[in-house]
Amino acid sequence: RAKEQGRNRYCFYTNDLNRQAVDKLEIEVALSHALKRGELLLHYQPKVCTVSGRIAGAEALLRWKRGGELVLPGRFISIAEQSSLILDIGAWVIDEVCAQQARWRDQGLDMPQVAVNVAARQFAAGNLDAVLGDALSRHGVPPSCLELELTESMLIERPAEGVAMLRRLKDLGVTLSLDDFGTGYSSLAYLRQFPIDALKIDKSFVDHIEAGPDGSAIVDAVISLAHRLGLGVVAEGVETPGQQAHLIAQGCDMLQGFGLARPLPVAEFEALCARAAPLLHASSQN
Ligand code: C2E
Numbered sequence: 001r002a003k004e005q006g007r008n009r010y011c012f013y014t015n016d017l018n019r020q021a022v023d024k025l026e027i028e029v030a031l032s033h034a035l036k037r038g039e040l041l042l043h044y045q046p047k048v049c050t051v052s053g054r055i056a057g058a059e060a061l062l063r064w065k066r067g068g069e070l071v072l073p074g075r076f077i078s079i080a081e082q083s084s085l086i087l088d089i090g091a092w093v094i095d096e097v098c099a100q101q102a103r104w105r106d107q108g109l110d111m112p113q114v115a116v117n118v119a120a121r122q123f124a125a126g127n128l129d130a131v132l133g134d135a136l137s138r139h140g141v142p143p144s145c146l147e148l149e150l151t152e153s154m155l156i157e158r159p160a161e162g163v164a165m166l167r168r169l170k171d172l173g174v175t176l177s178l179d180d181f182g183t184g185y186s187s188l189a190y191l192r193q194f195p196i197d198a199l200k201i202d203k204s205f206v207d208h209i210e211a212g213p214d215g216s217a218i219v220d221a222v223i224s225l226a227h228r229l230g231l232g233v234v235a236e237g238v239e240t241p242g243q244q245a246h247l248i249a250q251g252c253d254m255l256q257g258f259g260l261a262r263p264l265p266v267a268e269f270e271a272l273c274a275r276a277a278p279l280l281h282a283s284s285q286n
Pocket residue numbers: 045060061062072073074077090093116117118119149179180236237238239256257258259263
């Protein structure tokens with residue numbers, strides 16, 4: 001009887017594994033078509049300056065319009081990252097952000113810098129500077145319209161090559177920030193050697209801000225660490241007025257989160273940028 005149960009469990013287990021493998025393969029195949037068929041698009045989430053209260057940047061977030069459904073990156077990015085598909089997708093995202101910046105300039109719109117998320121494999125490929133330089137020159141936009149969000153883990157794997165690539169990217173003139181800061185293998189020793197411009201405090205730390213002084217300890221420390229190193233600091237996943245007030249009081253430079261603005265389709269993002277009223281008000285600054 002125990003044996004039977006064991007066997008049943010084993011069956012469920014292999015069925016589960018098969019199911020996962022099939023799902024993964026199905027997504028991988030569909031995603032490669034999605035790229036060719038133009039089913040990928042970008043949403044733009046504002047980064048709000050705590051001094052002006054206005055939109056001072058944005059992050060491009062990938063979406064997949066699959067039939068009537070809008071699929072989020074959580075469902076497909078890790079699968080894309082397991083193959084060279086992520087290189088094509090990553091290059092498409094960079095190209096699309098440059099194309100969008102060129103359209104905004106043609107329309108005479110004054111739009112902020114846009115950040116692109118970079119996958120580990122895309123960074124490790126060693127030609128990110130070439131991919132970027134090519135997209136910037138093809139669309140005729142300045143490097144200042146682009147920011148890259150990298151993670152600590154991708155830099156620490158091979159620090160010497162990592163630093164060399166960061167230098168080449170900085171030489172191109174783009175802004176660099178470390179995403180999800182504090183969640184990877186943080187190495188404070190390396191932090192000083194990386195020619196980066198800003199740290200993005202991970203949402204998991206922002207979530208704990210209102211859980212008393214211990215809850216905000218890491219956020220407060222990262223803000224002062226960033227400033228001591230001459231770096232900017234952005235908080236991600238800001239949802240509540242209490243979190244906003246705390247981050248402003250601590251001198252965090254920019255806030256990003258559903259509490260300020262969600263990732264938006266391009267037309268809605270343009271409308272929000274055109275609005276005269278600031279997204280943060282003086283009343284929340286005390
Ligand atoms: P990320 O770069 O850390 O982006 C932040 C994620 O948190 C986004 O999810 C965003 O929609 C979400 N978010 C922002 N504010 C809030 C908030 O206040 N509350 C909550 N609950 N969530 C918030 P999204 O768009 O689903 O993207 C997830 C991850 O997928 C990103 O994390 C990034 O690692 C990856 N990703 C997105 N677009 C790309 C891309 O073009 N290329 C690559 N390689 N990765 C991407």
